[in-house]
Amino acid sequence: MRALEPWVVQPLETFLAESAARLTLLMTASGQVVAQHGFSRSLDVMSAAALGAGIVASTEELARLMGASRFEALVHHGQRQSCMLAAFATPRGRWIGLVVFGPETSVGIVRLFFDQMVQQLAAVAPREQPQPPMLAENFETELNASLKALFGR
C-alpha cells in the first residue's frame, strides 16, 4: 500500500484489513492518484485512475440529466471479481475510491468499511491554511511571471 500523504495511511490500512479488498485506488476527482493498494504496475494505476474518474464524471452527468442528486456508489458485479466506484468529499476536495473485491467479501462489507474510511479521512485530514487575500498588484506580478514561464517572454 502506498500513499502520497501520510494521513491517508491509517484509514486506508483499516479499510483494507476489514474489507478484504483486492485492489484499492484513492484519487482526486480529476484522476490524480492519492493512494493505491494491490496494483503492481504504475501504468495500471494511472489507467485505472483515469478510467475511474471518467466513469464517475459520466455517471454524475447522467444523474444531473435525470434531475437526481449524485449517486453514492457504482458497483459492477463480475463473475470472479466486482468493482465499486464511489466519490466522496474530503477537506482536500472531492475524491474517488475504486475498490476491486472478490467473493471472499461482499459489497455490503466493502461499503460499510469504505464509509467508515471516508469518515476517518475527514477527521484526520490536515486543514488547508487559508490563502491570504490577493492584492491587485500581486495578481499583476503573478500573471506576468506565469506568461513569461509559459511563452518564454
Next chain:
Amino acid sequence: MTATQTALDRVTRVAGVRGALVVDAADGLVVAEQLMDGVDGQAAAALAGSLVGRLVRTAESAGLRPPAFVHLRGDAGSVLAAPGPDELVLVAVVGPDANLGLARLEMIGAAGRLA
C-alpha cells in the same frame, strides 16, 4: 402485506427485539428492514450476512447442511439469523432481555416464507 413485511412485523413484536431486517446474504445488503433508533441497518446487514456466510462454510466443512438458525450472543445483546430461500436471511438484533425462545420460533417460521 408481503411475506417479507409480515415476517418483519411478527419478529419485531417479540419483547426485546430492537430491529429486524431481511438481508441478501451474498451481497450483505438490506432488502427490507424495521429498525428502532440506534440500530444500524447497513452494518447489521453486512456483518450478519458475512457471519452467516462463514458459518455456512464451517457447517459444510463439518459435513452438515446449512444452518436453519444462528444465535450470536454478546455482552449487551444478540444477533439472531434465520436463513431463508434464495440467499435471503432474516436477521434480528435483540437486547439482553429479549424473549429468545419466541424470537427463534417466529424467525424460523417466517424465514421459510420469505420471497
Next chain:
Amino acid sequence: MADDIRALTTRLADEPGSLAFLELAEALRRRGQLEAAYKVARGGISRYPGLADAHDVMARVLNDQGDLAGAFDAWSSALQLDPMRASALKGVAFLYFRAGDKAAAFDQLQRAHEVDPDDPSILQAIARMGAELRADAAAPPPVETAAAPFQPAPAAESSVRRPPGLFHDVEGGERGLLLVDANGLRLGGSLSGADGSEVGDQVAAQLAGVSREAARATRLLGLGSWHSIAVESPDGHLVLTQPTADTILLAARDPSLPMGRVELLAERAARAARTWLEAQA
C-alpha cells in the same frame, strides 16, 4: 388439595387451551400422581412448546419419576427459552450434583444466585457446595466408586488421537469437541464428518475467521464482546465459545440433543480447555 385438582381438571376440560395445565401438573406432582402429572405436562408442552414454564414443570415431574436425563433435557429447554429462569438453573445444578460434578453444580448455583439473589435456598446450596469443593481439594484422591446413576449425554467412543487430559472429564470425551488457536490450527479434540472421516483440521481452519467475524459484528453493533455462537443445522447442533482470548472451542452434537444442553456441554468443555491451557503455559 383434591378440590383444587378437581377444579383445575374441570377448567382444563372446559378450556383445553388454557394455562391451567401448569397448576394442574404441579398439583398432581405434589400429590405423587406422577403419571397423571406427566400426561398433563406433555399435553401442555404440545400446545405451548415455546413456554418455559411448561418445560420447567415437565422437568420437575420427570425428576420425581427418576428420569434424570429427561429432566435435564426439559430444564435445558426451559433455559433456552428463558436463560434467567432460576428454578431451571437450580434443577440443573441439582442434577449435576447427583451426577457427582460439584464444580458444574456450583457454577449453575452461582448463575441462579445472580438471577435471584434473594433466594435463601440458593445461598445455602452455594455455601454447602463451596464447602464440599474446598474439602475435596484438600482431601487425598478418592477411591474409585460406582458410576453415578445419571451421566449427561454419553457419546460414542473417540478413536482419534488426543492430547492427554484436554477433555478427559467432559461427557463423551473429545469426540465432537475442537479446541483451535487464533490462527485456525487445531490444539485438540476431534470431529467426524457425515462419512465418518476426520474433518477437525478443515473445520478448525474456518473457525479463526468465524471468531474474528463474531467479534467485529458484536463490537460494531454495540453488543459488546461476543460470548458464544449457537448454530442449528438439520444435521447437528454446533456451539462456539472462547475459552481464552486466543482460542475458540467448538462443540458439535446430534440434533436430537437440545441446544441448551449443547451450550452447557460447551461451557464445561471451555472450562476444561482453560485448565489444560494453563497447564501448558
